[in-house]
Amino acid sequence: MFENNDQLLPPLPAVVTEPTLEHMLRHFEVEQFLIEEAALLDQGKFQDWLALFAEDVRYWMPIRRTMTTKDTARQFTRPGQMAFIDDDHAMLAMRVRRLKTGYAWAEDPPSRVRRLVTNIRITAATEDEIEVHSNFYTHRVRLEKEEDTWVGHRQDRLRRVDGALKIRQRAIFIESTVLQSPNLSNFF
Amino acid sequence: MEPKAKNRFVDYLNIDDHTVDRVIFSGDELYKTEQKKIFARGWNFMCHESQIPKPGDFFLNYIGEESVIATRDRTGKLQVFLNSCRHRGNAVCRAEMGNARAFLCTYHGWTYGLDGKLTGVPGFRELYQEKINRDEWGLIPAGKVQSYRGFVFATMDPEAPDLEEYLGDVGRTGLNFIASQGDMVVVEGVQKNRLECNWKIVVDNTFDWYHAQISHASAFMSGAFPRSLPDDTANELLHPFGSKQQRVLFGDYGHAISGPRLTDAVWDGLQRIAARDESIVPSPVMNSLLWRLDPRAGEELGEIGTRSLGHPHIFPNLFVSTITNQVALRLPKGPNETELWWFTFVNKDWPDEVKAGAISLATRVFGPAGMLEQDDGENWEMSTSGTRGLIAREYPLNYQMDAETTNLTVPEVGAPYIDTLVNEHAQLWTYRAWADWMSAESWEELKQNHATPQDVFKSA
Numbered sequence: 001m002f003e004n005n006d007q008l009l010p011p012l013p014a015v016v017t018e019p020t021l022e023h024m025l026r027h028f029e030v031e032q033f034l035i036e037e038a039a040l041l042d043q044g045k046f047q048d049w050l051a052l053f054a055e056d057v058r059y060w061m062p063i064r065r066t067m068t069t070k071d072t073a074r075q076f077t078r079p080g081q082m083a084f085i086d087d088d089h090a091m092l093a094m095r096v097r098r099l100k101t102g103y104a105w106a107e108d109p110p111s112r113v114r115r116l117v118t119n120i121r122i123t124a125a126t127e128d129e130i131e132v133h134s135n136f137y138t139h140r141v142r143l144e145k146e147e148d149t150w151v152g153h154r155q156d157r158l159r160r161v162d163g164a165l166k167i168r169q170r171a172i173f174i175e176s177t178v179l180q181s182p183n184l185s186n187f188f
Numbered sequence: 189m190e191p192k193a194k195n196r197f198v199d200y201l202n203i204d205d206h207t208v209d210r211v212i213f214s215g216d217e218l219y220k221t222e223q224k225k226i227f228a229r230g231w232n233f234m235c236h237e238s239q240i241p242k243p244g245d246f247f248l249n250y251i252g253e254e255s256v257i258a259t260r261d262r263t264g265k266l267q268v269f270l271n272s273c274r275h276r277g278n279a280v281c282r283a284e285m286g287n288a289r290a291f292l293c294t295y296h297g298w299t300y301g302l303d304g305k306l307t308g309v310p311g312f313r314e315l316y317q318e319k320i321n322r323d324e325w326g327l328i329p330a331g332k333v334q335s336y337r338g339f340v341f342a343t344m345d346p347e348a349p350d351l352e353e354y355l356g357d358v359g360r361t362g363l364n365f366i367a368s369q370g371d372m373v374v375v376e377g378v379q380k381n382r383l384e385c386n387w388k389i390v391v392d393n394t395f396d397w398y399h400a401q402i403s404h405a406s407a408f409m410s411g412a413f414p415r416s417l418p419d420d421t422a423n424e425l426l427h428p429f430g431s432k433q434q435r436v437l438f439g440d441y442g443h444a445i446s447g448p449r450l451t452d453a454v455w456d457g458l459q460r461i462a463a464r465d466e467s468i469v470p471s472p473v474m475n476s477l478l479w480r481l482d483p484r485a486g487e488e489l490g491e492i493g494t495r496s497l498g499h500p501h502i503f504p505n506l507f508v509s510t511i512t513n514q515v516a517l518r519l520p521k522g523p524n525e526t527e528l529w530w531f532t533f534v535n536k537d538w539p540d541e542v543k544a545g546a547i548s549l550a551t552r553v554f555g556p557a558g559m560l561e562q563d564d565g566e567n568w569e570m571s572t573s574g575t576r577g578l579i580a581r582e583y584p585l586n587y588q589m590d591a592e593t594t595n596l597t598v599p600e601v602g603a604p605y606i607d608t609l610v611n612e613h614a615q616l617w618t619y620r621a622w623a624d625w626m627s628a629e630s631w632e633e634l635k636q637n638h639a640t641p642q643d644v645f646k647s648a
Contacts, residue, residue, distance in 0.1 A: 014342040061557070066284045082377030082532050082547060086558045094410045099558070103405035105563045146566075177284065179381035184557035184563030186337060 008058055008079050008169055009157055011031060011130050012124035025129040030132050030158065032122050033165050038115040041187050044097045049187070059092055060084040061172040061188065076121055084184060085172070095187075106185035111142040112184055129168070130158045140186055146182035150174060154188065189271045197626035201619050206612070210575035210618055213386040218626075219523040226504050226625045228636075229250030231334075231341040231354050233506045233517055234268060236531065238338060238373035239473040243301055244287045246455070249399050250519050251344060256283050256330070257291065258340060259648075261302040266335060268342035269304045269327035280327070286439045291327070293554040300327050306451040323385045335368035336360065339515075347631040351567055355502065355604045358439025361493045362500025365510040368488040368537040369479045372513075375547055379530040379555040386575070386621070387505060387520040390528070393407035393564065395446040395614035397434065398589065403567060404560050410560040412552070417457045417472040428536035433499060438641040439604045441634070442621025446614035447498030472549045476511055492602065501614070503621055522573055522618070530555050587612040604641040613645065 017023045033052075040049040053059070061084040073157040077083060087095070096102050116137040124131035138150045157169035172188045197408070200209040212218055228251065235247040235258050246259035248271065255271035257280075270467050271279050273293035280291040280300060290307065299308030303532040304327040312318060331346035341351050348354065366372055384389070393399065401404075407413070437445040450458075454474075461470045462481055469539045477497075479485055486494050500508040505515040532550045534543045574580055590611035598604045607612055620639050630632035 019231045063379055066379075067280070067286055068283045071283065071286050073544055077377035078542065081210040082375050082379065082530075082545070084379060084555060085547065086551050091552060094412060094559070098412075101406040101409040103402075103409060105406070106404065106566055169424065179556055181381060181556065182383045182569060183381075183562045185562040 004187070008171065012126055012129055012157075014123060015125045017122055026125070027120070028124060029165070030122060030130060033158070034117050034120060034132070034134055034156075038117045042113060042115055043147075044110060046099055046187075050093060050096050052165075052167055053089060053092060054161065054168045055089050057087075057089050057092065057167055057169065059085065059087040059167075059170045059172075061174065061184075062162065064174060064177050066177045073118075084174075086180070104185070106183050107142075108145070111140045111186065113138065113140045115139075128160050130165075132156050132158060136188060138186070140181075140188060150179075150181070150188065152177070196335060197623040198620070201616075201623060202584065203616065203620065206588040206616065208587055208616075209584050210581045211574040212619070212622070213217045213389055213572055214523050216523055217387070220440045221626055223252040225628070226622070227520070228344040229348065229631065230504050231332075231343045231348065231351055231502075232504075233515065234333075234340045234342050236372075236374045236533070237266075237340060240266075241497045242287065244289060244634065246281065246286060246288055246367060248281060248284045249517075251342065253409075253520060253522075255279060257344065258328075258342070259288070259302055260334075265303075266333045266340055267302065267304060268330035268333045268340075269300075272328065272634045273298050273305065274325045275328070304329050311622070325335070336363055336415070338372065339363050339367070345631060349635070352522065354441065356439045356441070356443060357444055358437050358443040358500070359502045361437075361489060361603075362443070362445060362502055362508045363489050364493065364507055365500065366513055366515070366533050368485045369513070369533075371537055372533045373472075373536050375534055375543075375550075377532075378417055380527060381556040382521065382525060382527050383565050383569055384524055385526050385572040386523060387518045387526045388618075389571050390518045390526055391501060391505060391507075391569045391618060392615050393568065394499050394507045395436075395444065395612070395618075397447055398569075398612075400560075403563050406485060406563060407559040410559075413473065416461070416468050417526070426547055435496060435605055435607050436611065436617075437492065437605045438614075438617050438645075439603055441540075442503030442618050442625070443501065443616040444617050445496060445498040445500040447496070450495045450497060459611075472545060473511055478511070488508070488604070493603070501618070503611070503644070504625075509554060512553050514550055514554060515586075516554070524567075524576075528556075537614070540646050544557060552576070587616050594646040596641055596647040596648045598642065598647065608647060617641070617644060 010090045011105050011182045017027055035111060036072055037052055062080055063084055064076050099107055117134050119135040121133045135167045136152055136154060152172060152174040155171040156167055159168040200212050233253045234249050239247050240258065243262050243264060246257050247503050249258055251258055256268050257271050259266050261267050271281050274281050275298050276295055278293050278295040280293045295388050297310040298306065300308045306325045309316060331344050332344035332348055333342045334351035336351050336355060347366055399618060431452060433449045435449050458481055461468055461474060462478055480494050480599040497510060507517040509516060513533045515531050519527040521527055534546050544639060552559055590609055593608050595604060595606045596604060596609050624634060624638040628637060
């Protein structure tokens with residue numbers, strides 16, 4: 001009930017990860033991919049991070065609303081409605097370029113950000129595509145005492161391109177309805 | 189602590205010297221007075237009628253710091269109440285939006301109808317012996333609730349002038365920038381985030397066409413605003429030094445519109461885009477202006493409105509973003525805390541791809557992740573910090589840009605205005621109105637004693 005079931009892309013066949021070598025290898029590969037991705041961001045290697053996204057990526061953070069139990073299906077805005085972020089590859093690349101201009105004040109001096117990515121679950125897959133859910137806890141510290149925390153859940157569609165995994169879609173579902181941060185100048 | 193308590197609120201401003209006392213951006217006592225004399229007394233934006241089309245639909249908002257429910261009763265009438273039970277004060281509505289048959293207090297079960305009447309008191313017979321008068325203990329209603337072309341406002345003060353009169357030419361023109369585009373509706377999803385800054389610092393920025401070249405340099409450098417034409421007026425904000433195309437319109441009670449005007453070259457460019465001239469690749473901003481060619485829009489906005497790209501502000505805290513078809517509320521949450529709420533509009537009858545383009549532009553420009561807005565927040569927070577120090581408060585802030593202007597024009601019909609360079613006149617006008625609101629003890633006094641543009645600016 002509290003997960004968002006909006007599908008931006010057509011669904012993949014559901015899978016349940018079993019303790020077989022094949023499933024364990026797939027899980028290990030996906031987990032390492034997400035951990036390495038978070039490390040690139042923590043290290044501020046934004047150009048390398050951008051290279052992990054497919055050219056047709058959609059990177060989307062809907063708005064969440066405080067609603068009663070009967071309306072929980074409506075708590076997140078849907079694709080095509082307003083969002084905090086709704087980026088294609090060109091827009092993500094623009095955000096990365098922005099950080100390198102020397103004039104991106106929200107991140108200059110650079111923030112210190114640490115991302116914890118956990119509870120990784122593969123829920124659907126084909127030969128070429130994998131649907132993976134993860135929880136995130138992102139903590140940003142900047143200047144003397146500015147601190148922001150974002151907690152939420154991501155639903156990623158990974159695609160294998162020339163043997164390497166790329167992010168085809170990232171949906172970011174945050175627990176906040178009123179963001180307690182002055183901006184969203186970082187990546188999730 | 190307020191080291192420089194002044195005798196009169198206007199003494200916090202030095203109009204002749206074009207300076208403003210820093211304490212107005214962080215003084216605790218001044219903030220409390222604002223809650224009573226500005227927010228409780230003024231017309232506060234609640235929501236758009238398209239957000240609450242049916243009886244029982246509700247949207248939670250605030251008047252000052254106080255939670256209010258905006259809803260429609262069984263008869264379809266707009267209603268606004270304090271979101272507070274009359275028994276122990278608990279909230280009677282906790283969802284930020286939805287549809288309700290009644291408002292139930294979750295503490296003891298007092299229940300209120302959509303018209304605010306107390307309809308249910310558990311133990312009314314057994315415990316109260318039917319002796320409380322339920323007619324006297326309904327939800328606390330707004331003094332007035334009215335809507336202008338779908339924009340719903342409320343004031344707690346029943347003595348307030350009616351909304352249309354309050355908005356005046358300038359406030360109405362500000363809302364017409366959105367309403368004149370047809371059957372406009374709010375897109376699902378209001379972006380909300382909190383900043384550690386004073387609400388007036390954000391209002392001040394509404395009229396600030398000086399900051400973009402530095403504050404938003406990263407957005408321009410990374411290509412956020414492609415141009416259709418070499419002198420795209422929408423990009424005048426890149427070149428505030430060159431622009432002689434600024435116009436400031438002044439409205440009673442502190443409303444203002446300030447910013448660039450569409451040049452003839454851009455107007456010509458718009459006409460060429462409308463005629464599908466393939467030598468121009470229309471930018472998203474140019475596309476967002478095409479509706480102004482419609483003769484009906486021209487009639488509703490007049491020459492001044494049609495050619496204005498200025499930012500309208502409806503006192504005390506509603507910014508109308510004309511390029512992105514949004515309104516932004518700046519809700520006070522304490523002297524040093526403000527929430528920003530962005531409402532985005534599209535025309536119900538636009539083709540899907542036009543709606544998608546408008547939503548995309550709004551998402552990418554403003555809001556906490558917007559290419560422009562990302563870099564504003566920290567400036568506003570640190571500006572507010574810079575008004576707290578007891579030493580710093582000995583030194584006022586500078587609003588001397590274009591201070592010597594003698595360009596005030598007072599037409600026989602319509603709002604007084606100044607045509608000039610990039611300037612800080614609308615900010616000064618806002619603070620002058622702030623002082624009037626803070627000084628007046630009643631609406632009657634405010635109506636009689638508010639400043640005119642002639643009191644503040646010089647004519648040739």
